[in-house]
Amino acid sequence: MTNNEKKKHIKEAELKDFKAKIKAKIENSNQVFITTHKNPDLDAIASALGVSLIAKKLKKKNYIIMDDSIDNINTGVLSIIDAISNDFEIITTAMYNEIKSNNDILFITDANKSNLVSCESYLQDFKSIIIIDHHNQDSKTIKTFNKFIYPGSSSASELVTAILEAFKINYGTAIANYLLAGIILDTNSFRSETSTSQTLTIVNTLLDKGANRKYADTLIDKTFATEVKVNDLIRPTSFYNYRVAICCGSNEEKISPEIIAKAADKLKEFADISCVVGRLDDNTISVSARSNGKIDVSKVMQLLGGGGDTFRGATKIKGETTDEVQKKLIKILKPSYYIEEKELKDEKD
Numbered sequence: 001m002t003n004n005e006k007k008k009h010i011k012e013a014e015l016k017d018f019k020a021k022i023k024a025k026i027e028n029s030n031q032v033f034i035t036t037h038k039n040p041d042l043d044a045i046a047s048a049l050g051v052s053l054i055a056k057k058l059k060k061k062n063y064i065i066m067d068d069s070i071d072n073i074n075t076g077v078l079s080i081i082d083a084i085s086n087d088f089e090i091i092t093t094a095m096y097n098e099i100k101s102n103n104d105i106l107f108i109t110d111a112n113k114s115n116l117v118s119c120e121s122y123l124q125d126f127k128s129i130i131i132i133d134h135h136n137q138d139s140k141t142i143k144t145f146n147k148f149i150y151p152g153s154s155s156a157s158e159l160v161t162a163i164l165e166a167f168k169i170n171y172g173t174a175i176a177n178y179l180l181a182g183i184i185l186d187t188n189s190f191r192s193e194t195s196t197s198q199t200l201t202i203v204n205t206l207l208d209k210g211a212n213r214k215y216a217d218t219l220i221d222k223t224f225a226t227e228v229k230v231n232d233l234i235r236p237t238s239f240y241n242y243r244v245a246i247c248c249g250s251n252e253e254k255i256s257p258e259i260i261a262k263a264a265d266k267l268k269e270f271a272d273i274s275c276v277v278g279r280l281d282d283n284t285i286s287v288s289a290r291s292n293g294k295i296d297v298s299k300v301m302q303l304l305g306g307g308g309d310t311f312r313g314a315t316k317i318k319g320e321t322t323d324e325v326q327k328k329l330i331k332i333l334k335p336s337y338y339i340e341e342k343e344l345k346d347e348k349d
């Protein structure tokens with residue numbers, strides 16, 4: 001395999017096959033539903049909108065299912081939802097329940113695990129489930145033959161843009177901006193190892209459609225207040241062997257998952273692997289982890305009940321303190337763990 005091939009995740013033939021498959025599935029369905037992960041970010045909403053465009057092109061009635069309450073949705077995603085509300089239909093699972101038929105299909109973007117999507121308890125309703133995602137698969141991955149999953153890819157937005165191109169769908173500046181924002185967010189402004197030559201080719205396509213890097217950037221929460229919170233959170237970070245950065249937030253103070261994720265992104269610039277632990281609510285601790293690829297961070301998060309891909313991972317842990325979670329992380333990230341894979345399994349028992 002040449003270096004250039006290695007940096008391309010989607011093969012032309014696979015894209016062509018997938019396009020033919022979903023075209024047939026959409027055409028043979030009654031209605032198309034689209035969902036993404038709970039607490040949607042820019043990549044989630046942009047990729048879901050992209051799939052909606054495909055269904056529209058094939059003249060099929062389609063809806064995006066989203067159960068998150070407005071107060072939990074971040075400002076960038078909220079401004080997109082406001083802007084598109086006349087052209088796309090976003091519904092809750094309760095509304096889905098009213099309109100479902102026995103010949104509907106479901107697309108899931110930016111997630112592949114049942115526990116991450118709002119319509120988890122309705123998955124058996126659908127005639128087909130089609131997943132478009134860039135996260136690793138594990139035991140919770142929804143079982144379906146219709147998967148377009150490339151864990152080495154930057155984002156669901158990158159994958160969906162490639163599919164939109166395959167369908168030769170014409171879309172305007174707004175959607176191009178949202179997809180670009182999804183890619184910028186998930187690559188931490190092209191700093192991540194997952195931003196490949198293919199990512200940049202896709203970005204070119206979006207720029208040709210009128211996307212504007214500066215505008216896309218404004219959708220990403222970069223307020224001064226956020227920056228201060230991220231900096232406060234990472235102050236007590238400790239560095240361990242093999243350039244491991246572990247940051248343990250306060251056990252008393254609640255902090256948003258976005259801040260925890262941003263802190264992990266920021267710390268990764270100074271380490272091979274970064275893990276940030278913070279309290280989400282009275283009962284839940286959240287961990288975000290990032291890696292430059294030397295260590296598969298999804299394996300680390302799996303040991304704590306979570307998942308992700310080589311470069312990004314996360315988990316939520318109930319009934320523990322931030323300190324207890326930090327101690328577990330320190331233990332897991334001992335260099336010996338990566339010398340003896342076996343030890344990983346032993347520790348888990």
Ligand SMILES: [Mn+2]
Nearest residue numbers: 043110156186
């Ligand atoms: Mn994503």
